[in-house]
Amino acid sequence: MDVAFSSILQWIILFITTCVILLLGFFYHKYSYWKTRGVPYEKPFLFFGNLSFAMRKSVWDFCLEVKRKHPRDYVGIFLAWQPTLLVQTPELARRILVKDHEYFQDRFLYSRKSDPLGSLNLFTLKNPKWSEMRHEISPMFTANRLKNYTKLMNMNAVELVRKIQRDYVDAKKTVDLKELFSMYTSDTVAYTAFGIRVSVLNDQPSPLWYITSHMVKWTFWRGFEFTMIFLIPAVAAILKFCFFSPKATEYIKKIFWDVVNDRNKVGKSSDKDLVNHLLKLKENLKLPADSGSELADNLMLAQAAVFILGAIATSATTLSYALHELAYNSEAQEKLFNEVSKAMVQSGKDVLEYEELVELKYLSACINETLRKYPPVAYLDRQCSKKYKLNDELIIEKGVPVFVNVLAIHYDENIYPEPEKWRPERINVSSDNDNLNFTFLPFGEGPRFCIGKRYGLMQVRAALAQIILKYQLKPAVPYNIKTDPYSVMLSPDKCSVKFVER
Numbered sequence: 001m002d003v004a005f006s007s008i009l010q011w012i013i014l015f016i017t018t019c020v021i022l023l024l025g026f027f028y029h030k031y032s033y034w035k036t037r038g039v040p041y042e043k044p045f046l047f048f049g050n051l052s053f054a055m056r057k058s059v060w061d062f063c064l065e066v067k068r069k070h071p072r073d074y075v076g077i078f079l080a081w082q083p084t085l086l087v088q089t090p091e092l093a094r095r096i097l098v099k100d101h102e103y104f105q106d107r108f109l110y111s112r113k114s115d116p117l118g119s120l121n122l123f124t125l126k127n128p129k130w131s132e133m134r135h136e137i138s139p140m141f142t143a144n145r146l147k148n149y150t151k152l153m154n155m156n157a158v159e160l161v162r163k164i165q166r167d168y169v170d171a172k173k174t175v176d177l178k179e180l181f182s183m184y185t186s187d188t189v190a191y192t193a194f195g196i197r198v199s200v201l202n203d204q205p206s207p208l209w210y211i212t213s214h215m216v217k218w219t220f221w222r223g224f225e226f227t228m229i230f231l232i233p234a235v236a237a238i239l240k241f242c243f244f245s246p247k248a249t250e251y252i253k254k255i256f257w258d259v260v261n262d263r264n265k266v267g268k269s270s271d272k273d274l275v276n277h278l279l280k281l282k283e284n285l286k287l288p289a290d291s292g293s294e295l296a297d298n299l300m301l302a303q304a305a306v307f308i309l310g311a312i313a314t315s316a317t318t319l320s321y322a323l324h325e326l327a328y329n330s331e332a333q334e335k336l337f338n339e340v341s342k343a344m345v346q347s348g349k350d351v352l353e354y355e356e357l358v359e360l361k362y363l364s365a366c367i368n369e370t371l372r373k374y375p376p377v378a379y380l381d382r383q384c385s386k387k388y389k390l391n392d393e394l395i396i397e398k399g400v401p402v403f404v405n406v407l408a409i410h411y412d413e414n415i416y417p418e419p420e421k422w423r424p425e426r427i428n429v430s431s432d433n434d435n436l437n438f439t440f441l442p443f444g445e446g447p448r449f450c451i452g453k454r455y456g457l458m459q460v461r462a463a464l465a466q467i468i469l470k471y472q473l474k475p476a477v478p479y480n481i482k483t484d485p486y487s488v489m490l491s492p493d494k495c496s497v498k499f500v501e502r
């Protein structure tokens, strides 16, 4: 072998060996993090930390497993190399989410400037911009607006029942509940966000369904992107992943500006939907003088985008599991039918209005128990912004992600005996705002709780009330449904029921 070549080879080997040693040293140092602090932790694997399950198992299943393996107040995990604290009791949830919120104001998930729709939406925005935006968006969800939205939800719920009759009962076809309910929530959001009255439920072309059907179907690649965005933001940054796919981004922009231009042409504005609200908001925003109009436009579009993302999949998942459980619980089903039909007779109408739906205690109980057993969001994401003393043994350092494991609380035997069972009677909330002393957290809590909570609940109530009036539900799939491993939020894999006309 030529001497020069052998010397180059030696240098290359030396270089690679040094890199490997440095890398192993880095991981060894990272993986000692919880041990040196005396915190019980889930044993990590090289590179992946505790995320070696990703894309084979859902994040939802992982959170439940950690709770079962470590039934304690808090436990350390590693998101690849990032030490993360998972807190698992109502008291710690109260401190992190509400009492000491000033230490945990932002989420850990990735948001990058070059992805404006991904970084400027309410879910990903960081303080102080978040608090200004939250203040501006909140009026979209006042009781008065919800009453208006409920009217439209009811119209779509009637359309939903027509589709069930036409496409599944008469045609004797099997229903994919997640897809069916995504169509329903998509039609509703088309109107509430963009003022577009379309009906994919009635087989009409819907510009919104074009986006949302992509959002609710999790491909391997989209699942991978989302897993990185939520759990390993550093990798998402290197690979330049975007919160919304380029197709969805383009389409959201197109719909938004089409709606605005149409309104300008006819000189009419609707004070009811998000588009109009955002246009007003744009005028009020206090932005740096040199930011130009692009930032303001992106801020508007990002809120419209997250409205779509937040409103569709979460409610569709809740409705799917609610029907599945009702199909297996005929007693609960009859109780619910009696409550809804009695209210319907009293109202003398075909649909129930906002106040009437809220009054239905058993309907709420069925929905809440579904959200207890199947919270669509398994953990609440926060990041520590300054040193925080958790107790005499542990100080949480700045930058450490702190996740509230909602499943650990919802499946705690001491709070909910036999947590695997679905028992609507056991959750007795005094109002939609009652978190039962932090034992019921499907919508999160504190200043960053779900802004669309009441909207989501009404959407589910309106559909469930219409369906239960017209059909008996019978099981169509085995009781234990697998979760979709590609989805960061809970998503059932093949959820179906049989509809039998009453």
Ligand code: HEM
Binding pocket: 122, 123, 124, 134, 306, 307, 310, 311, 312, 314, 315, 318, 375, 376, 377, 380, 381, 441, 442, 443, 444, 445, 446, 447, 448, 449, 450, 451, 452, 453, 455, 456, 457
């Ligand atoms: C069953 C339905 C829903 C469930 C279970 C749900 C659940 C959640 C959860 C757990 C969070 C995080 C809260 C936290 O970190 O404390 C959240 C945040 C959020 N949700 Fe929902 N959601 C639902 C419906 C909706 C709807 C209908 C919308 C929009 C219309 C929406 C928009 C949002 C937004 C924008 C945030 C971020 C809030 C912020 O950081 O200020 N969600 N949701």
